[in-house]
Amino acid sequence: xxxxxxxxxxxxxxxxxxxxxxxxxxxxxxxxxxxxxxxxxxxxxxxxxxxxxxxxxxxxxxxxxxxxxxxxxxxxxxxxxxxxxxxxxxxxxxxxxxxxxxxxxxxxxxxxxxxxxxxxxxxxxxxxxxxxxxxxxxxxxxxxxxxxxxxxxxxxxxxxxxxxxxxxxxxxxxxxxxxxxxxxxxxxxxxxxxxxxxxxxxxxxxxxxxxxxxxxxxxxxxxxxxxxxxxxxxxxxxxxxxxxxxxxxxxxxxxxxxxxxxxxxxxxxxxxxxxxxxxxxxxxxxxxxxxxxxxxxxxxxxxxxxxxxxxxxxxxxxxxxxxxxxxxxxxxxxxxxxxxxxxxxxxxxxxxxxxxxxxxxxxxx
Amino acid sequence: xxxxxxxxxxxxxxxxxxxxxxxxxxxxxxxxxxxxxxxxxxxxxxxxxxxxxxxxxxxxxxxxxxxxxxxxxxxxxxxxxxxxxxxxxxxxxxxxxxxxxxxxxxxxxxxxxxxxxxxxxxxxxxxxxxxxxxxxxxxxxxxxxxxxxxxxxxxxxxxxxxxxxxxxxxxxxxxxxxxxxxxxxxxxxxxxxxxxxxxxxxxxxxxxxxxxxxxxxxxxxxxxxxxxxxxxxxxxxxxxxxxxxxxxxxxxxxxxxxxxxxxxxxxxxxxxxxxxxxxxxxxxxxxxxxxxxxxxxxxxxxxxxxxxxxxxxxxxxxxxxxxxxxxxxxxxxxxxxxxxxxxxxxxxxxxxx
Numbered sequence: 001x002x003x004x005x006x007x008x009x010x011x012x013x014x015x016x017x018x019x020x021x022x023x024x025x026x027x028x029x030x031x032x033x034x035x036x037x038x039x040x041x042x043x044x045x046x047x048x049x050x051x052x053x054x055x056x057x058x059x060x061x062x063x064x065x066x067x068x069x070x071x072x073x074x075x076x077x078x079x080x081x082x083x084x085x086x087x088x089x090x091x092x093x094x095x096x097x098x099x100x101x102x103x104x105x106x107x108x109x110x111x112x113x114x115x116x117x118x119x120x121x122x123x124x125x126x127x128x129x130x131x132x133x134x135x136x137x138x139x140x141x142x143x144x145x146x147x148x149x150x151x152x153x154x155x156x157x158x159x160x161x162x163x164x165x166x167x168x169x170x171x172x173x174x175x176x177x178x179x180x181x182x183x184x185x186x187x188x189x190x191x192x193x194x195x196x197x198x199x200x201x202x203x204x205x206x207x208x209x210x211x212x213x214x215x216x217x218x219x220x221x222x223x224x225x226x227x228x229x230x231x232x233x234x235x236x237x238x239x240x241x242x243x244x245x246x247x248x249x250x251x252x253x254x255x256x257x258x259x260x261x262x263x264x265x266x267x268x269x270x271x272x273x274x275x276x277x278x279x280x281x282x283x284x285x286x287x288x289x290x291x292x293x294x295x296x297x298x299x300x301x302x303x304x305x306x307x308x309x310x311x312x313x314x315x316x317x318x319x320x321x322x323x324x325x326x327x328x329x330x331x332x333x334x335x336x337x338x339x340x341x342x343x344x345x346x347x348x349x350x351x352x353x354x355x356x357x358x359x360x361x362x363x364x365x
Numbered sequence: 366x367x368x369x370x371x372x373x374x375x376x377x378x379x380x381x382x383x384x385x386x387x388x389x390x391x392x393x394x395x396x397x398x399x400x401x402x403x404x405x406x407x408x409x410x411x412x413x414x415x416x417x418x419x420x421x422x423x424x425x426x427x428x429x430x431x432x433x434x435x436x437x438x439x440x441x442x443x444x445x446x447x448x449x450x451x452x453x454x455x456x457x458x459x460x461x462x463x464x465x466x467x468x469x470x471x472x473x474x475x476x477x478x479x480x481x482x483x484x485x486x487x488x489x490x491x492x493x494x495x496x497x498x499x500x501x502x503x504x505x506x507x508x509x510x511x512x513x514x515x516x517x518x519x520x521x522x523x524x525x526x527x528x529x530x531x532x533x534x535x536x537x538x539x540x541x542x543x544x545x546x547x548x549x550x551x552x553x554x555x556x557x558x559x560x561x562x563x564x565x566x567x568x569x570x571x572x573x574x575x576x577x578x579x580x581x582x583x584x585x586x587x588x589x590x591x592x593x594x595x596x597x598x599x600x601x602x603x604x605x606x607x608x609x610x611x612x613x614x615x616x617x618x619x620x621x622x623x624x625x626x627x628x629x630x631x632x633x634x635x636x637x638x639x640x641x642x643x644x645x646x647x648x649x650x651x652x653x654x655x656x657x658x659x660x661x662x663x664x665x666x667x668x669x670x671x672x673x674x675x676x677x678x679x680x681x682x683x684x685x686x687x688x689x690x691x692x693x694x695x696x697x698x699x700x701x702x703x704x705x706x707x708x709x710x711x712x713x714x715x716x717x718x
Contacts, residue, residue, distance in 0.1 A: 051620055052619075052620075053616050053619070053620070072619070072624075073616075073619045073620045074619060074620070074621075074622045074623060074624065078620065079620060079621065080616075080617065080620045082613045082616070082617060083613075084611060084613055086611065086613040086614050086616065086617040087617075088614055088617070088618075088632055089614075089636065090632075090635045090636055099618070099621055099622075099623075099631075100621035100622045103621070103622040103623060103627075104622060147617075147621065151621060151622070
């Protein structure tokens with residue numbers, strides 16, 4: 001197990017395409033780090049640079065304090081789980097797992113023991129004599145995991161390992177992968193475009209866009225303290241609701257207004273929004289932070305467009321002009337399409353973003 | 366019982382379909398049968414008109430006194446009567462005639478017995494000779510002096526051609542499938558250009574070129590010439606096979622401790638085996654059957670196909686011998702194809718990659 005450090009890593013394809021831009025990252029020992037972003041954001045490329053499958057154009061990769069930037073993949077002691085599993089179809093499961101161990105010239109007895117041990121961990125001990133084509137997708141995935149554990153690597157790299165599985169299997173494999181991570185104590189870098197996967201597995205999430213890091217933090221950080229409109233929109237289902245509002249400051253009382261809303265803010269926001277008097281800001285509010293209430297307390301009222309029951313709760317969609325706002329409400333509440341609903345915003349959870357930079361407006365201390 | 370209505374449209378379609386299939390089968394099977402049966406016929410049968418459907422298994426003789434000695438007649442199925450074939454008192458000549466012309470060898474001692482019977486008053490003496498169907502095959506190898514060395518040479522040439530074109534073509538196919546480089550598609554297409562030129566058209570330059578290299582009239586020279594065409598084919602076959610093997614399989618091997626070369630050897634190559642087998646089969650058939658260039662590019666050391674071709678020529682040329690030679694020549698192709706078919710069909714666990 002080891003730490004991983006990426007210093008100013010840039011990866012360029014040809015002259016024009018910059019897949020990863022000046023990427024800096026430190027992964028602590030035993031940490032489970034998730035690289036999250038929409039497709040084409042460079043997260044997979046960043047991981048392949050760590051594995052050594054791509055050469056970094058600039059920058060350094062340091063694993064366990066050792067500079068591995070110019071070493072071939074086999075000398076980096078990393079292991080990888082591929083999106084399409086990449087189990088070798090002409091080898092039995094046993095040989096797939098034993099491949100790396102044989103190259104290491106491990107004693108046959110020891111290979112046998114290691115393979116049986118990791119196969120036990122991943123519940124494939126009954127399948128060692130089979131060929132991959134005789135296995136289901138989930139089983140092939142386990143073979144790929146077993147193969148990766150067997151080499152006891154410094155760094156575990158997982159490239160969207162769950163995206164080829166069906167929805168139900170994906171959720172259960174999540175739990176298993178996390179459990180295996182805890183058992184093996186491996187430093188793990190996990191790439192995904194699925195934010196719920198990232199939220200549920202990560203110790204820390206790195207959100208990327210266009211080859212750059214947008215935000216780095218714990219799942220709580222990126223969810224509750226999103227650094228930009230992009231992050232607030234990307235994380236969470238349904239995503240954050242955004243409202244363009246104008247700030248009015250009178251005698252220290254700040255209120256936000258637009259054609260639908262007239263919201264009086266609590267005092268602690270005054271510092272952050274002081275400089276935005278009479279200017280526009282983007283108000284971000286998570287669906288679960290809007291309460292449906294009675295007319296006396298409401299911040300705004302609107303008509304319900306549809307209600308989407310989810311069992312444990314329901315999602316109420318309301319139409320504001322051309323935008324649709326989503327609200328999470330208790331399942332017991334009965335709301336019909338077209339019905340007028342009164343909304344109360346939970347003040348302590350509001351986020352404000354600058355309309356020009358789209359970055360979060362924080363109170364300057 | 367419910368009577369099903371007859372659907373005439375379907376009936377007609379099916380009839381036409383089966384007629385067509387039968388026609389196709391005839392086109393393929395008839396010439397093969399023709400060659401097969403011809404190779405077992407005696408010279409007399411082979412030049413009969415109309416040609417018998419199958420070689421006879423026995424010859425009915427009738428012997429009587431002739432002008433020069435003994436008059437030998439054989440029963441002719443077309444005429445329905447005995448036909449005189451030989452008038453001689455030389456029994457050795459008669460024995461040889463029976464062997465080479467009638468395909469039913471009989472020793473002089475046996476003939477003498479029939480002659481004795483004739484002299485003791487039975488006139489004409491009727492007797493039968495047993496056909497030896499394999500006679501043509503023996504004769505083919507005995508009258509064409511260099512058939513066996515030519516067979517060995519042909520095998521050498523085929524093996525060398527496979528070796529050269531799989532090595533060069535396979536590696537080139539891998540490069541075309543895996544790497545992006547300037548002019549890749551143009552180059553991949555242009556390797557087919559070498560197949561445009563007819564072998565005969567470039568034969569003279571080839572003779573001079575090979576002579577300069579010291580490869581004229583040697584197996585290595587011919588296998589180089591054959592490789593030109595089969596490398597192009599191998600590149601196209603193997604490139605498409607390598608394209609079908611996911612890169613991530615190799616990448617996984619590289620991450621798990623293999624060098625690039627080892628990853629190719631242990632992962633990609635075994636997976637590409639069916640494609641390589643197909644390419645090997647095409648190459649073998651091409652090199653084994655090629656005749657035109659072989660005639661021009663060899664002199665004293667011909668290939669087997671040249672020997673078979675020559676057995677048709679000149680005063681010694683006989684179609685039945687050529688047929689026997691042709692079948693001998695077809696045999697290795699058939700064996701090789703059946704052998705390699707296992708690899709072409711071989712897919713792990715019954716499912717493709």
